[in-house]
Amino acid sequence: MQINGLISRLKMHAATINTLAAGISDAQAAWKPAPGQWSVLEVLNHLLDEEIEDFRAHLDFILFHPDQPWPRIDPQGWVALRAYNQRRLAPSLAAFNQARQDSLAWLAGLNTPDWNSVYQLPFGPLCAGDLAAAWVGHDLLHIRQLVELHWAAAVRDFAPYRLDYAGSWDGENE
Numbered sequence: 545m546q547i548n549g550l551i552s553r554l555k556m557h558a559a560t561i562n563t564l565a566a567g568i569s570d571a572q573a574a575w576k577p578a579p580g581q582w583s584v585l586e587v588l589n590h591l592l593d594e595e596i597e598d599f600r601a602h603l604d605f606i607l608f609h610p611d612q613p614w615p616r617i618d619p620q621g622w623v624a625l626r627a628y629n630q631r632r633l634a635p636s637l638a639a640f641n642q643a644r645q646d647s648l649a650w651l652a653g654l655n656t657p658d659w660n661s662v663y664q665l666p667f668g669p670l671c672a673g674d675l676a677a678a679w680v681g682h683d684l685l686h687i688r689q690l691v692e693l694h695w696a697a698a699v700r701d702f703a704p705y706r707l708d709y710a711g712s713w714d715g716e717n718e
Contacts, residue, residue, distance in 0.1 A: 545659045545673050550680065551651050557683035558644045561591065564690040565637050573633040577696035582623070584693055587686050588636045589628035590619060595643040599679040600650060606663040606672045607654070614663065 565573070565584060573584040582590070598617050605614055622628070628636075659673030699707060707713075 545676060547651060547654060547657065550676055551648055553680050554644065554651070554683065555648060557680070557687060558641065560687050561588070561683070561690065562637065562641065564687065564694065565633065568633065570633050572697065573636075574629050575693075575697065576629075577693065577700070582689065582693075583629055584690060585631055585633060585636060586623050586628040587689055587693070588633070588640055589626065589631060590623065591683075591686055592636065592640040592643055593622055593626070594619060594682065595640065595647055599675065599682065600647045602663075603672060603675050603679070604650075606661050606670065606675060607657055610661060610663050614665065 565588060568584065573588075576583045576586075597615065598619070601615060605612060618625070657672060659671065659676065661672045662669045663671075695707075695713060
């Protein structure tokens with residue numbers, strides 16, 4: 545894995561996340577299409593906490609502290625415990641951007657990381673390269689979630705008119 549490629553993707557994903565959060569109101573950011581689904585605010589604040597307390601922190605443990613206990617995280621629990629949906633969009637986005645910049649600077653400062661370094665977790669070994677790749681994948685999963693929230697809002701906002709003519713939302717090729 546090339547560190548510059550990892551940094552480039554994480555930087556590009558942050559720009560995409562910012563674009564998907566741009567121009568929406570705090571009310572829209574807190575809207576959920578259905579009970580049990582996340583809002584834009586919940587996605588953004590999840591990404592913020594994962595940036596700080598999961599991916600960067602745990603990669604540091606794998607690379608530099610493989611013999612120390614891994615700090616516990618509770619991403620699902622944090623949504624309610626940390627009241628993500630009661631936050632405001634602009635400060636949440638600013639905090640995510642700062643955390644991502646800190647992560648990019650940290651990654652840029654790594655001197656030839658050993659992507660094959662392994663940390664033993666209760667469910668098995670995890671190597672640094674796997675965690676770095678998962679960081680990229682995690683961004684993509686939540687970018688997709690943000691796009692799905694925009695789609696659901698468009699369906700709601702344009703009702704009774706339909707979006708069918710645009711094509712199939714289920715991923716089928718047109």
